[in-house]
Amino acid sequence: xxxxxxxxxxxxxxxxxxxxxxxxxxxxxxxxxxxxxxxxxxxxxxxxxxxxxxxxxxxxxxxxxxxxxxxxxxxxxxxxxxxxxxxxxxxxxxxxxxxxxxxxxxxxxxxxxx
Amino acid sequence: xxxxxxxxxxxxxxxxxxxxxxxxxxxxxxxxxxxxxxxxxxxxxxxxxxxxxxxxxxxxxxxxxxxxxxxxxxxxxxxxxxxxxxxxxxxxxxxxxxxxxxxxxxxxxxxxxxxxxxxxxxxxxxxxxxxxxxxxxxxxxxxxxxxxxxxxxxxxxxxxxxxxxxxxxxxxxxxxxxxxxxxxxxxxxxxxxxxxxxxxxxxxxxxxxxxxxxxxxxxxxxxxxxxxxxxxxxxxxxxxxxxxxxxxxxxxxxxxxxxxxxxxxxxxxxxxxxxxxxxxxxxxxxxxxxxxxxxxxxxxxxxxxxxxxxxxxxxxxxxxxxxxxxxxxxxxxxxxxxxxxxxxxxxxxxxxxxxxxxxxxxxx
Numbered sequence: 001x002x003x004x005x006x007x008x009x010x011x012x013x014x015x016x017x018x019x020x021x022x023x024x025x026x027x028x029x030x031x032x033x034x035x036x037x038x039x040x041x042x043x044x045x046x047x048x049x050x051x052x053x054x055x056x057x058x059x060x061x062x063x064x065x066x067x068x069x070x071x072x073x074x075x076x077x078x079x080x081x082x083x084x085x086x087x088x089x090x091x092x093x094x095x096x097x098x099x100x101x102x103x104x105x106x107x108x109x110x111x112x113x114x
Numbered sequence: 115x116x117x118x119x120x121x122x123x124x125x126x127x128x129x130x131x132x133x134x135x136x137x138x139x140x141x142x143x144x145x146x147x148x149x150x151x152x153x154x155x156x157x158x159x160x161x162x163x164x165x166x167x168x169x170x171x172x173x174x175x176x177x178x179x180x181x182x183x184x185x186x187x188x189x190x191x192x193x194x195x196x197x198x199x200x201x202x203x204x205x206x207x208x209x210x211x212x213x214x215x216x217x218x219x220x221x222x223x224x225x226x227x228x229x230x231x232x233x234x235x236x237x238x239x240x241x242x243x244x245x246x247x248x249x250x251x252x253x254x255x256x257x258x259x260x261x262x263x264x265x266x267x268x269x270x271x272x273x274x275x276x277x278x279x280x281x282x283x284x285x286x287x288x289x290x291x292x293x294x295x296x297x298x299x300x301x302x303x304x305x306x307x308x309x310x311x312x313x314x315x316x317x318x319x320x321x322x323x324x325x326x327x328x329x330x331x332x333x334x335x336x337x338x339x340x341x342x343x344x345x346x347x348x349x350x351x352x353x354x355x356x357x358x359x360x361x362x363x364x365x366x367x368x369x370x371x372x373x374x375x376x377x378x379x380x381x382x383x384x385x386x387x388x389x390x391x392x393x394x395x396x397x398x399x400x401x402x403x404x405x406x407x408x409x410x411x412x413x414x415x416x417x418x419x420x421x422x423x424x425x426x427x428x429x430x431x432x433x434x435x436x437x438x439x440x441x442x443x444x445x446x447x448x449x450x451x452x453x454x455x456x457x458x459x460x461x462x463x464x465x466x467x468x469x470x471x472x473x474x475x476x477x478x
Contacts, residue, residue: 004450049442055277056280069442071434071447072434
């Protein structure tokens with residue numbers, strides 16, 4: 001069965017890990033697990049590229065091209081002739097939508113949730 | 115010459131305040147504890163969720179006054195906190211703030227509401243508004259260091275994509291502790307300050323998905339109604355009903371059935387669900403009185419060509435609302451499936467128009 005989500009941009013360099021366990025605290029999908037000497041990358045396929053682990057890794061042992069997996073944002077960026085990878089969630093703004101922010105050209109988006 | 119420019123921007127002031135320096139330097143604590151001025155306001159809050167709060171939550175879920183569900187940023191007193199009471203950070207979105215304060219019922223605590231422009235913690239973290247810079251700035255302007263004796267701040271775990279904990283510690287002196295994903299788990303978490311794997315994991319169960327469907331409906335419902343009106347006059351009530359069904363399927367049924375639909379790709383899930391929904395319409399159209407054999411065959415094809423791509427497209431647009439889709443995967447989906455959606459829907463529309471023409475000409 002076709003699976004567009006089989007690959008992602010998560011990269012782990014275990015030799016740099018200082019075993020602070022931040023990644024296991026911030027990952028919402030149990031991609032990393034606590035190990036004896038270093039964190040173990042146990043479920044890379046579950047990574048949603050939120051970037052929390054890389055951002056909170058003090059040793060620079062994790063890299064990921066973080067972004068929001070929102071088709072709405074990417075399609076509306078593409079339709080406006082903008083870069084799909086601009087990384088900007090187009091949600092928000094005073095005209096009614098979810099993600100708010102100061103950007104001027106907004107499209108409503110369905111970023112819901114918690 | 116980049117090097118010259120760099121030294122030029124850094125040297126003159128010697129501090130970050132005047133510079134357009136990138137975060138975290140931007141949030142250097144220039145307005146830190148030494149900064150004197152009028153004492154910042156500390157507001158009082160409670161753990162009680164009133165009927166008014168509940169009404170606000172319903173409106174937020176339906177997208178009414180979307181950006182109006184805002185809490186004033188700043189420091190809040192929950193109960194009677196003292197200098198040793200814990201500090202929790204939250205977004206200035208009513209659903210986020212209310213989830214936190216209600217979970218802390220019966221406790222004395224400080225709540226630091228940071229300015230996320232009325233956006234929930236996770237979305238704001240993804241955009242960076244629930245971020246290192248704003249957190250450090252808010253710690254500084256509320257003079258938190260003068261109010262509490264300890265140096266620890268508890269953040270919601272889902273704030274982590276926007277916050278660099280070690281930079282917060284470096285620039286504010288406050289160490290970051292990531293609490294559980296859900297505020298409701300806070301009482302259990304606070305007993306040991308250790309989160310279970312379950313507490314650290316986002317869920318997306320039926321209830322979580324269903325609360326998002328009103329927003330999907332609000333976003334796409336109007337298109338469905340317009341399509342239904344147009345189709346009513348061009349092709350009759352059944353075609354109008356098909357348009358309504360396609361939109362309802364894509365916005366409500368799709369999220370509800372998400373995990374049981376085949377494939378991990380949202381578009382494929384949508385094609386499958388759309389094809390199932392198209393069956394009764396194909397049957398009805400195929401049995402239309404007054405159509406010739408050829409006309410019936412064409413009429414049966416049209417719903418199969420039009421409904422699946424509509425549901426697939428609406429399904430694909432649900433990716434941003436879910437808790438697990440990566441940008442890499444969603445992008446791949448867009449390139450792989452959107453062309454097929456366009457071709458199928460285009461073919462279906464052409465066939466539908468052809469059927470109408472043939473009928474007028476008395477051929478079908």
